[in-house]
Structure formats: C-alpha cells, structure tokens
Amino acid sequence: MDMASYRGIASALLCILLAAAQSAAAQRSKLPDHNRYKWRDAEGKLHYADVPTSEAIRLGYEVISPQGIVIRRVERAKTAEELTAARAAQAKAQADLQEAALRSRSDSQMLIAFPNEADLLRTQQQQLDLLDQTIKAARISLRSQEGTLADQLAHADELEQAGKPVPINLTNRILDLREQIDTHRKLIARKEQERVETAERFEADAAHYRKLKLAQEEQQR
Template identity: 45%
Template sequence: MRSSLIATAALIAAFQAWGQQAGGGVRYKWVDEHGLPHYSDSLSADALRFGYDVISDQGGVVRHVDRPPTAQERAEQQRQAAAQAAARRAAEAERRNELQLLAAYPTEAAFRRAQKDRLDSIDQEIETTRINLRNQEKTLADLLARAGDLEHAKQPVPAALSDRIAEQRNVVATQRDALQRVQEARATAERQAAVDLARYRALQAVQAPAEAASAGHP
C-alpha cells in the first residue's frame, strides 16, 4: 500500500512538472465513477485513477491519458496477446508447411503420383488382409467339417476340437474387423486426397504468379 501511494505521488509530481513546463494554462479534466466531470489546475490521485484529459488554455484536448487497467483487464490483455501470438505462430508454421509442400512436389503430376503411391500402399494392405482372412476362413471351415463328420458318425466332438473351433471363430472375426478398418482407411484417404489436391492447386495458383513476378524483376 505504501509503495502504491509513493508511486501515485511520484506520478502526480511528474505530470504537474510537465504541466508547468507546457505553460500555465494547462488544466486537467476527468470523469468520476458517477459520470461527473471534474477540472483542476493540478493533477490529483482521482485523475490518475479514472484517466484524464490535458486541456490547453484554449480549451482543446492536448492529450488523453487512460486510467490504469484493473487486474482483470490486465489478465484479459495478456490472454489476448498470448492468443494473438499463438495465432501468428500457427500461421507461420502453416506457411512453412505450404512452402515445403511446393518444394517437395513442384508439379501437380509429382503430387498426384505421391498420392497414388499412398493409395496403392493401402490397396496392397487390403489385399494382404483379404488373403489372410480367406486362409483363416478356410481353416475354420476345415475344423467345422471335422466336427460335422464326427457328429454324422454319431461320435462325440472332442473338447479340444470344440475349443479350437471357438478360437478360430474369434480369429476370423478379428480378421474381418481388420479388413473393414483398412477399407475404411482407404475411403478416408481417397477423400483426403481430393481435399489435398484442391489445396495444392490453390497454393500453386498463388505461387506461380509470385514466382513469375520475381523472375521478371531480379
């Protein structure tokens, strides 16, 4: 509290000295919390607290001094500054990524080849998963056939065979889920490829004129 009073007194003294240097006609105007205007030849603590105008002897406003921000306002200002800084960093990072993309794929043909390679890789994974599923389904069919032959011969199905059939059913179900996931990933990748191609074309449309202008003005 003592340090705050000392700081306020120092501010008042400094602004009063400035007023004396600027001329004897300088006055101060401020509006209190009730909206009432106040005028004074000297700078008061209330003027500093509410913010004030410096008035010349002709009645014009020489300059305006805002009131000090509250703790809540300072926190909000800091929050906004941090958000703006984060937005700038994100925009800069996105621009770097765009430039790297254009450098890696200077032509649309190169970009489309890279996209095709990625989709082909997923297609290969789908085919491998489908082959594995067929093999597991065949194994399950063989086990079921063995159990069916025993039942047809009026013989009990061994517990080990029943357990093996149950396990193989789970293997087949897991493999079917894996195939579905990779097929869904393929569909998602194809949709994303269309989005990425449109974005690439938009970047090229902006970059090409810039490069042409740069080439024409070394």
Template identity: 45%
Template sequence: MMQSVVRSTLIALALLSGVASAAGDRLRYKWRDEGGNLHYSDSVPPQATRLGYEVVNEHGVVVRRVERAKTEEELAAAKAAADKIAAEKRRADEAARNDAQMLAAYPTEDDLRKSLQGQIDLITQNIQATEVGIASQEKSLAERLVHAAEQERNGKPVPAAVQKQINTLRSGLAEQKAFLERRTADRAAMEKQLVSDIEHYRQIKKSNDEQRGAKR
C-alpha cells in the same frame, strides 16, 4: 579551444534552462468520479487510479492519459484474447511452413498425385492380402466344422484339438475382419485426402506463382 569551451557552456545553460522550465510546470490530475463529476487534484487519489485520469499542465492541456485499472475479469478476458491470437498465429505459421514444404517436396501436381496414389496402392495391397488370408481361414474353419459335425452325428465327442482349432480360427477371423474394415476406412480416407490435397496444392501453387510474378 576557446570556441569549444563556449559551446559547452551554452549547451549546459540550455540544459539548465530546460530543467528549470520543467520544474516550473505545475501538473495537476483531472478525473471523473463514478457519478461523472469532474475533479482536479494535486495528487492521484485511489479512486482516480481505479477509474482513470488525465495529467494536465498549468494551461489545462492534457499531457498524459492513464487508463482505469482493469478488473480481474477484464484482465482474464484480455489474456484469453491474447492467447487466442497467439494460437491462431502459431497455426497460421505452421500452415505456411507445411505449404512451403509441400511445394518443395512436390514441384508439380503430378508428383504429389503419384505420392498419394502410391500410399493408396499400398493400402489396397494390404487389403487384398488380408482378404486372401480371411478366405483361407474361412476355408479351414469350414473344414473343421464339418469334421466336428460328423463326430457329433456319430455320437462321438469333438476332439479337444479340433475344438481348439475352431476357437482359434474364429478368433483370428474376427481380428482379421476388424483389421480389414479399418484398412478399408483408411483407403477411403486417403482417397478423400488425395482430392483435398490436390485442390490445396493448386491453390498454394497459384498463390506462390503470383507472388513470384509480382516480384519480377
């Protein structure tokens, strides 16, 4: 019990001594004005806050540095830079997640190739069906145009129903041909994506295998 009291007393005295020592230190502020002239002061003037300053002890040793206040332009630039870094990190994280999902979904390159080729084949089937539809509509339109021409050669007006069918077929053909053009472009894009995705898959597969090998 007596030893505990002595130990507590010694700790308290040490703490008091430290506080007294800290209180006895005289801190001053060292800074340079816009002309480069050196100043020392017992308090921090507004100019020093704006330009930056150093805190020194009674021996002239720097104990803390305070950077100058940033301008609004510098703060905006710093924020923009931080936002850019954050955005790049988000993109990198998303890319890493996508790569991990690709490897999980397609254990082998052949699995990926079959999946992508399957999508291309579906588009090809869609294109072929559209081409058949266009050929059928073009035949129907040609028949009605022949009928309308015969009516005109015979000095008869083209029946309203026939003219309506002609207009409908022409409009439908224009839509189908535009659709065919889009799907053909889609297939070309998918074929390029297949090549690109296969190459990317090889890269991430190699990197993943190397990392797994290094951990062994």
C-alpha cells in the same frame, strides 16, 4: 498634455501591470505542483485525488498535469472473465501465427518436392495403391481364416452328432479363430476408412498445389 500628466498616466499603467502580475502569480500559486488523478464513480460523480484510489483503478482514470491538461488516460481494470478471454485471444493469435508459419513452410516444401503436378499425383497414387494392397492382403487373410473356422466348426459338429466330446484344443482353436477374424474385420474397416480419408486429403492437396503453382508463376512473370 504636460509632463506631469504623462507621468501620471505612466504611473497608473505601471500599477495596473504590477497588479496583473501579482494576480497571475497568485493564480499560479494556487495550481498544484504535481499531477492529479480524475475519475467518475459508478454514479457519474467526478472525483480528484493526488494518488489513484482503488476505485479509480477499478473504474479507470485520467492523469491531469499541474496546468489542468489530460496527459494520460488509464482504462478500467479488467474483470477476471475479461482477463481470461484476453489471454485466450492472445493464445489463439499466437497459435494462428504458428500455424501460418508452419503452413508456409509446408507449402514451400511441397513446391520443392514436386516440380509439377504429375509428380504429386504419381506420389499420391503410390500411397493409395499401398493402402489398397494392405486391404487386399487383409481380405485374403480374412477369407482364409473364415474357411479354417468353417472347417473347425464342421469338425466339432460331426463330433457332437456322433455323440463324442469336442476336444478342448478344438474349442480353443475355434475361439482363437473367431477372435482373429474379428480383429481382421476391424482392421479392414479402419484401412478402408483411412483410404477414403486419404483420397479426400490428396484431392484437397492437389487443389492447393495448383493454387500455389499459379501464384508462383504469377510472381515469376
């Protein structure tokens, strides 16, 4: 092949390369020089825009780079109900964290206050004994008031049987005694219920204490 042929081939290749470069430049010139936004409407139709529309924000959209690459996905806007539920879930999670922290501090304080289970049980029993004493004292007072009321009622009955009027102060005394007796009965009922609930709570606390001590001993091994 002579020199003229080589020059012809080289010239042809150069023309091809120039044409390809011009074509690529033309293609690049057609690309946007900024990000675009893509989304599908409620019917599934695809949309593009230079800025996200209200529909895109409501349904969710993708951010497309000038090279056509998805660089970010934005979820659809939440409904009022979803926002309320999300806030409630966040508040619950925060409350759970606070409760866990409080429980952890309480557990640490329990282990410090009671080096062994016997100390814990002794303290619990002292509190139960105090409740028992309160209930016992209230019952004694109740029986005394009931006895006094019985005496006052008997006296009023004697007066009525004798055809004599019952003095107003005696009537008021009877009314006061009945009110006091009712108050004492309610107090005793509350204290008895408190005693039951306290005993149940102490039993649960003791079981929890045993678990804490076991975990503490395992950590120290």
